[in-house]
Amino acid sequence: MLYLIVGNDIKKSEAKLKNLVESILNKNKQAEVFNLDDENFSQKYFEELLVSQGLFSNLYVVKSRGLWGSKERSEWLLEYISEIKKSANVFIFIEEILDKKIFKKLESKAEQVWEFDGKDKIKIDDKFIFSIGEAFGARDRKKLWLAVAKAKLKDIPAEIVFWQIINSLRNITAVLLQADLKILKLHPFVISKAKTQAQNFTLEEAQNLLTKLFNLYHDSRRGGLDLYDRLERFSLEV
Numbered sequence: 001m002l003y004l005i006v007g008n009d010i011k012k013s014e015a016k017l018k019n020l021v022e023s024i025l026n027k028n029k030q031a032e033v034f035n036l037d038d039e040n041f042s043q044k045y046f047e048e049l050l051v052s053q054g055l056f057s058n059l060y061v062v063k064s065r066g067l068w069g070s071k072e073r074s075e076w077l078l079e080y081i082s083e084i085k086k087s088a089n090v091f092i093f094i095e096e097i098l099d100k101k102i103f104k105k106l107e108s109k110a111e112q113v114w115e116f117d118g119k120d121k122i123k124i125d126d127k128f129i130f131s132i133g134e135a136f137g138a139r140d141r142k143k144l145w146l147a148v149a150k151a152k153l154k155d156i157p158a159e160i161v162f163w164q165i166i167n168s169l170r171n172i173t174a175v176l177l178q179a180d181l182k183i184l185k186l187h188p189f190v191i192s193k194a195k196t197q198a199q200n201f202t203l204e205e206a207q208n209l210l211t212k213l214f215n216l217y218h219d220s221r222r223g224g225l226d227l228y229d230r231l232e233r234f235s236l237e238v
Contacts, residue, residue: 001084001085001087001088001089001090001091001111002081002084002085002091002092002093002106002109002110002111003020003090003091003092003093003110003111003112003113004092004093004094004095004103004106004107004110004112004113004114005017005020005092005093005094005095005113005114005116006093006094006095006096006097006098006103006113006114006115006116007096007114007115007116007117008096008097008116008117009116009117010096010156010157011155011157012116013094013096013114013116014094014157014159014160016114016116017063017092017094017159018159020092021033021061021063021092022221024059024061024090025061028058028059030058030059031059031060031061032059032060032061033060033061033062033063034049034060034061034062034063035062035063035064035065035163035166036049036062036063036064036065036067037064037065037066037067037163037167038065038066038067038069038070039167039171039187039190040167040170041067041073043076046077046080047080049062049089049091050080050083050084050087050089051087052089058088059088059089059090060089060090061089061090061092062089062090062091062092063092063094064091064092064093064094065094065095066094066095066096067093067095068093068095068098068099068102069095069097074099074102078102078105081105081106081109082109084109085109085110093106128147128150128151128154129151129156129160129161129164130164131143131147132144132147132148132151132161132164132165133164133165133167133168134168134193135147136165136168136169136235136238137168137172137193137194137196137197137200138197138200139200139201139238141235141236141237141238144235144238145232145235145236147235148161148228148231148232148235149232152228152232158220158226158227158228158231159227161228161231162213162217162227162231165213165231166210166213168194168197169206169209169210169213170210171190171191171193171194171197172194172197172198172201172206173203173206173207173210174194175194175195175198176198176201176202176203176206177203209238212234212237213234216230216231216233216234217230
């Protein structure tokens with residue numbers, strides 16, 4: 001099953017993504033949510049998500065950001081477009097900009113498409129977003145807290161900040177586990193950065209932080225402190 005969210009109004013796009021996922025989870029309490037982006041994407045991982053089902057769940061919800069910006073990857077994904085539509089799992093693609101030809105092909109297969117373009121849009125500075133992961137990897141609490149607080153002031157959705165930290169931590173954990181990083185098909189610069197950052201953590205610390213991050217994410221959905229408040233507290237405990 002395929003859904004598409006496209007447009008440069010990031011705030012509205014993220015709100016729609018959040019509402020869509022919550023709607024699916026309300027109907028499928030045991031569903032598992034996965035996130036794909038330019039850093040953690042691999043063909044093998046995608047193929048597994050396409051056909052797999054969890055031990056306690058019969059549904060995967062896959063949130064995919066920025067996967068269609070690469071010509072090579074787009075051509076590969078298009079070969080699977082019919083399988084994605086037929087899949088029992090849910091694939092939600094969210095893109096700021098999408099080639100018109102690709103848009104038409106996705107639109108013809110999607111259950112529903114939302115377009116959010118407008119003047120009141122959030123411009124996300126890639127260098128700033130990446131600085132969040134860098135501050136985390138350096139275990140610099142002050143820089144991380146300031147980066148999270150600044151992102152909040154910029155009205156950047158908290159989920160984007162959350163997954164930036166998660167992706168950095170996953171790469172660090174992969175290094176500490178001595179995994180074959182070539183399988184993940186990460187950019188050489190990302191691999192080099194992860195190896196440097198991994199020196200600041202033990203495997204136990206990285207795994208504990210990963211658990212803590214996912215717990216605070218799920219707790220924020222149950223009420224009380226929102227995700228940004230929890231991320232600010234987390235940044236002071238790294």
